[in-house]
Amino acid sequence: MSPEPAATPRKQPKQERSQATVEAILTATTHILTENGYDQLTTNRVAERAGVSIGSLYQYFPNKKALIFALAEHHANEMVRLAQYHLEGLNNLTIPEVLRQIVKAAIAAHAVNPKLHRVLHEQIPHSEVMRRLDETKMENMLRSFLAQRSDQLQPKNLELTIFMVERTIRALLHGATIDRPELLNTGEFEQELMAMLSTYLVKR
Amino acid sequence: MSPEPAATPRKQPKQERSQATVEAILTATTHILTENGYDQLTTNRVAERAGVSIGSLYQYFPNKKALIFALAEHHANEMVRLAQYHLEGLNNLTIPEVLRQIVKAAIAAHAVNPKLHRVLHEQIPHSEVMRRLDETKMENMLRSFLAQRSDQLQPKNLELTIFMVERTIRALLHGATIDRPELLNTGEFEQELMAMLSTYLVKR
DNA sequence: TTACAATATGAATGATTGCTCACATTTTAT
């Protein structure tokens, strides 16, 4: 990023002020999206709801797309962060055990802000970039887990397997979050999803 | 959300002439969407490309949303039609055999117009109604297939199973169509998807 | 205090675009 002077970092009150502005803008965007939907999202309305002038908004976001992208990125990062937290220290587990943890992690990740998640995915025109936000990190995590256990794996083609498993988990969690939220409370859904992946992946 | 405007065609075309107009409009919409994308889709441009006046467009579609919905509906119907064609006379097959046919049917359905399918799903804000277009019929077909063979089924909860299988097939076909089109040529993808569902569903 | 930088303001603009409507043309029915 910008070149840092090698001095003691000191809190810049200016920074705080503008930091608060940026946060207010992102929060307002979230609220308008979840409460009113994408077609009610105008930059002027965001500014108003954030208690900030429209000029300030354009001081931190060059345009509306950038604002939405920043929000989507933030949300994706939160989801990944939470998932990673659930996936620490899985080194000595078997494939079924790993899968159970991965499913649990995905469930937790989708609980970050389901309403926002829904709007982000079903109302907002997705750019190429945006579509890849969640995807890549999950694929990498899966790759490292599965590659370590390739001797226990039944399917031959690792990359295809990663693709299938990642998409399956994401689609089912996504679908449940949006259309069958009641499934997320019972352990049954978790159990069956894990079972499906498990019976497919493990050598018998 | 804002109150939805009527999505029903304004006028039922009686003469051949108007039938041709409607088709020209839908075709033009398809072309603009696939060649230029959703944010280039203006009603005036559609009319121009269709070789028809803007007034004529509004004679058959009350508003832009209705135009898009009509196109989405038409496309979904085509997909279902093609799928059903692949799914006739499966009465005496085993679950794995049925699954193979279902996967084949889904592949065929996604080949109807992949570019349009992509744009429809990733660039266009989806209404509640639109999201359900493909879903329901596929679920019903699955229900009838699986219910007939419940004695061979390993999972207990039929409705949950239908949900999982339908979403899994759709997500993987959708994902492959959009992000990994090369997978659709090899039989490997078909084989593995079938294998995953099969090992999960069938009693051992 | 003073000078400067960072941050905030919001009325105004400019461009886009969905959609209407008064009227013209073509087809059908009698």
Added chain:
DNA sequence: ATAAAATGTGAGCAATCATTCATATTGTAA
């Protein structure tokens, strides 16, 4: 042939909305 119905036309209205910019306020450093 004539009326009525169906269909077609496109200039222009009206509203929306992203974005700008000239100006004001606030904080920092000397």
